[in-house]
Amino acid sequence: xxxxxxxxxxGRSGNPLIRSDIFSRQTSSLHERMTxxxxxxxTGILLFLTVLTAAxxxxxxxxxxxxxxxxxxxxxxxxxxxxxxxxxxxxxxxxKPRPHLAPKTAPIYALGMGFGIGIMxxxxxxxxxxxxxxxxxxxxxxxxxxxxxxxxGVIKPNQNFLLIIFxxxxxxxxxxxxxxxxxxxxxxxxxxxxxxxAFGIGISLFVVAIAALNLVLDFDIIEQAHEQGAPKYxxxxxxxxxxxxxxxxxxxxxxxxxxxxSR
Amino acid sequence: xxxxxxxxxxxxxxxxxxxxxxxRFKASSKQTDRSDRIKWxxxxxxxxxxxxxxxxNENSGQDADFEN
Numbered sequence: 001x002x003x004x005x006x007x008x009x010x011g012r013s014g015n016p017l018i019r020s021d022i023f024s025r026q027t028s029s030l031h032e033r034m035t036x037x038x039x040x041x042x043t044g045i046l047l048f049l050t051v052l053t054a055a056x057x058x059x060x061x062x063x064x065x066x067x068x069x070x071x072x073x074x075x076x077x078x079x080x081x082x083x084x085x086x087x088x089x090x091x092x093x094x095x096k097p098r099p100h101l102a103p104k105t106a107p108i109y110a111l112g113m114g115f116g117i118g119i120m121x122x123x124x125x126x127x128x129x130x131x132x133x134x135x136x137x138x139x140x141x142x143x144x145x146x147x148x149x150x151x152x153g154v155i156k157p158n159q160n161f162l163l164i165i166f167x168x169x170x171x172x173x174x175x176x177x178x179x180x181x182x183x184x185x186x187x188x189x190x191x192x193x194x195x196x197x198a199f200g201i202g203i204s205l206f207v208v209a210i211a212a213l214n215l216v217l218d219f220d221i222i223e224q225a226h227e228q229g230a231p232k233y234x235x236x237x238x239x240x241x242x243x244x245x246x247x248x249x250x251x252x253x254x255x256x257x258x259x260x261x262s263r
Numbered sequence: 264x265x266x267x268x269x270x271x272x273x274x275x276x277x278x279x280x281x282x283x284x285x286x287r288f289k290a291s292s293k294q295t296d297r298s299d300r301i302k303w304x305x306x307x308x309x310x311x312x313x314x315x316x317x318x319x320n321e322n323s324g325q326d327a328d329f330e331n
Contacts, residue, residue, distance in 0.1 A: 040286045099307055130268035137275025144278040147285050153293030162301050217301075223290050224303050237307070 032232040039222045042239035046110040050243065053114030058122045069115040076112030079105035083240060102236035109240060113247050124254055128261045135254040142212050142253075143246060150219045157220050165217060168210045196259040204256040211249040218242040 057069050083105045085097035121132045149155045179190045192203055222238035264272075289295070 036287055036289065040283060043286070044283065097307055130265055133268050133275070134271045137271040137278065140275050140278035140282055144282040144285065147282055150294065151285055151288060151290045153291045156294060156297060156299075157301055158297075158299040159301055219290075220301060221303050221307070222286075223295070224300070225307075226289075227295065228304060234307075 033229040034225055034232055034235045034238075036222070036226050038232065038235040039226070039238045039242075042106070042235045043242055046106055046239050046243040047246070049107055049110040050114040050117065050247065053111050054118035054121065057115045057118030065115075066119070069119050072112035072115030074112070076109045076116070079109040079112065080244060083109075083237065084244075099237040100231075100233050102240050103233050106236045106240035106243075110243060113244075117247065117250070120251065121254070124258055128258060131254065131257050131261065135250055135257055138253050138257075139246060139250040142208075142249065143215055146212060146215050147219060150216050150223075155216055157216050161213075162217065165210065165213050169214060172207055172210060196262050201256065201259050204252065204259055208249065208252045208256055211245060211252050214245045215242070215249070218245050 053072065057065050057072075081095060083098060083101050085093055086095040088094050121135075124135075125132045146155070150157075175190070175193075179193055183189050192200055194200065218238065218241045221241060225234045225238060
């Protein structure tokens with residue numbers, strides 16, 4: 001029984017335009033909202049792309065691969081900035097976030113980062129056999145644990161949580177930039193970043209903790225966008241944010257394990 | 264392969280499967296029914312035309328809406 005009596009009396013329209021596929025297609029495209037399953041699928045696709053290019057750069061040992069990896073990392077950086085934007089203290093947004101670009105930029109980001117991760121992982125594995133499996137496993141263990149804590153409501157991110165994690169993340173980012181500039185001029189890195197003493201390991205543990213807590217923010221973005229019926233492309237945006245944090249977490253865990261094993 | 268690597272490998276596989284399994288489910292009401300949640304929509308701009316379109320069609324069901 002329809003909710004409109006007119007439809008019950010006269011039946012549905014026989015007008016071919018109204019009954020055509022075009023009409024229903026337009027309606028369905030306007031109704032396209034993001035789903036949790038969609039975000040899961042996109043996360044899987046992006047991780048697959050990352051592993052794919054990582055495997056390529058791991059297995060092909062040539063100087064050309066170094067150049068390709070560098071270009072891949074640059075493409076990933078540009079994709080990340082274009083999608084997530086660039087925020088600067090006191091000034092605000094220099095480049096505004098453009099989440100609608102995510103369906104195009106997310107695969108570029110994943111492919112580009114994969115090249116860089118592959119080379120990094122291969123070098124770590126040559127120095128410390130078995131370290132990559134350990135780092136990947138610990139990354140997913142941390143991610144799954146935090147996801148459970150988030151879904152069950154044990155960790156409840158609020159505005160203060162966001163402020164603390166965001167400030168710490170920006171602080172780490174600026175330290176890495178300063179280290180990059182310092183090493184370009186002196187050829188050496190900040191000792192507290194590479195030191196395998198108690199202080200260096202403490203710094204690494206802190207960075208791993210901040211990277212892990214960034215995952216909670218990503219889970220919250222995906223969950224809330226789903227609740228609010230965000231457009232379909234937010235699936236790509238959420239998946240890209242999640243994969244970016246997972247990659248960062250993996251790199252930091254790898255660095256921490258290298259410090260521990262070199263003691 | 265050392266015992267530690269093998270153990271962590273198995274832990275990693277279980278964690279990987281659990282991660283993708285858990286992601287499909289909605290968060291508990293303890294998480295979602297809070298007044299102090301982060302308002303992500305104020306930080307992440309959804310494209311305006313898409314939002315307008317979806318809002319416009321929010322109430323449309325299977326049948327057309329006729330105004331009385």
